[in-house]
Amino acid sequence: MAAVFPTIHWQEGGHDCSARWRSERGASAPKKVVLADDTMTADAAYRLACEGTALLWRGDFQNARQMLQALGRRLDQSAATDKRGRKRKPLAAKPATFSAEEHAAAAAKGFHLHRQAQAQRARVLSMVLLSFSEDYGLTLRRSPDARIACAQAWGDVVAGEGGSVASMRELLGLISAHEWRKNGVEISSLGAAPNNRIYPHYGVFSPVRGEYVGLVKLAPLAADTAALTIFDIGTGTGVLSAVLARRGVGHVVATDMDARALQCARSNLEQLGVSAQVDVQQANLFPAGLADIIVCNPPWLPARPGSPIEHAVYDEGSGMLLGFLNGLLAHLEPQGEGWLILSDLAEHLGLRSRADLLAAFAAAGLVVVGRLDTVPVHGKASDSADPLHAARSVEVTSLWRLADAKALH
Incomplete structure (x- = not known):
């Protein structure tokens, strides 16, 4: 049975027209199109x-791009002024008399307002649409050849499927992702160039924040690394598995549920020359068997993803985090450790408290046996114009070493 795709409709030259609607973000096809x-x-x-x-759009491609930029400027201006056109006042500092709970509530409110503004911005900017031929080609004047970038995200061309329509904003995202995949990301924890690059695929979270990768390189391992079995839960690009393999770990099992991530991880591990040490499997968290160490870098913010590709950032209800903690002991060898990589950004945004995290450890029968900390080095951490600057400026990312509480008593 042929798959049924969403369709977009419009009128052109006095005729009713339609095409397949494409949106990797899962957006519905616009109901009104001009x-x-x-x-x-x-x-x-x-x-x-x-x-x-x-x-x-039926004009010049570069002019469409300029139109998108103009819409962005108007959105910025609208966000900076109130309904009467007056400049909005910056948020006042929270009174020192606020309790910890009041500070957390205010921070959470600010975060949710920020996400609402982001969603509105994305909705408006996604209203500039482009038509694609069946082979993903663009016919506008001065348009780039983005067929490879589109195929990497949308899959190989299917004959007879016909043309399609997608937002220009999405196309620019596909082109950007293609450049990341082509050029790669240098990971210092993988050793010296040139054999230290990870090539993220579209829809797979790129390890641009290398500080958390460095924690896995520094965390203590047994002297006989070749005898170790380590599980890498939610492997993504495979970067942590690669670091562990480069440290001499004899057997790593890397798991993920996403087909793109599995393909990406296998490709990266092969080009890095460590695929013989790493078994990539599709699994919901844990594979079969037991491991000496189980490492997991879940999404750091317990909030609802706004689109499928946001699942790498947002973990609704802390589902993956709690799934990892609550299932850890059943998959660890005696005296084994779980390595949880987690930023405290959620704590500074009022989304989760440190007490909540420690209570989750205790409820899972786990005790902390060590912790490595690092601070972010990305630009947003020092950008005072960023709406989340107050939280980002004090963020700390930790590798929590967790063990069976009963085994230590």
């Missing part, structure tokens, strides 16, 4: 996009 070209003003486009009317 044609737009280089003659449309940015103000008119902004008004239509805010009303929920999509603009199917």
Whole structure:
């Protein structure tokens, strides 16, 4: 039975037209679509996009890109002013008399307002649409050849499937992801260049924050590393498995549920020359058997993902975190350790307290036997204009070494 795809509809040249709708973010096809070209003003486009009317571009590609930038500037201006056009006042500092609970509640409110603003911005900017031919080609003037980038995200071309429509914002994301995949990310913990790059695939979280990878390189291992079995839960690009293999670990089992991640991990491990030491498996958290060490780097923020590709950042209800903690002892060898890599950003945003985290350890029968800490080095940590700067500026990422509480008594 042929798959049924969402369809987008519009009128052009007096005819009813339709095409397959593509959205890797899972957005619904716009219900109202009008044609737009280089003659449309940015103000008119902004008004239509805010009303929920999509603009199917029929002009020059670079002009469409400039239109997208103009919409972004209007969104920035709107966010900086109130309904009367007056500049918004910065958020006042929280009074010192606030209790810890009041501080957490205020931080959480600010975070959720920030996410709402992000969602609104994404919705408006996604209203500039492009048509693709069956082979993912673009026919606009001065358009790039993005067929490889599209195929990496959408899959190989299927003959007879016909053309499709997607937002320009999504296309730019596909092109950016293609560049990451082509150029790779240098990981200092994998050793010296040139054989130290990870090549993330579209939809697989890129290890651009290398500080947490460095924790896995520094965490203590037994002297006979070749005899160790380690599970890497939620492997993603395979970067942590690669670091462990480069440290001489004899057997690593890397798991993930996402097909893109599994393909990405296998490709990276092969090009790094460590695939013989790492078994990549599709599994919901744990594989079969027992391990000396089980490492997991779950999404750091306990909030609902707004799209499928946000699952690497948001862990609704701390589902993956709690699944790892509660299942850990059943998959550890006696005297084994669980390595949990977790930022405390959620604590500074009022989404989870340190007491909540420690209580989750205790409820799972775990005790902390050691901890390694690091601070972020990415640009947002020092960018005072970032809406989450107050939390990011004090963020600490930790590798928690966890063991069976009963075995230590």
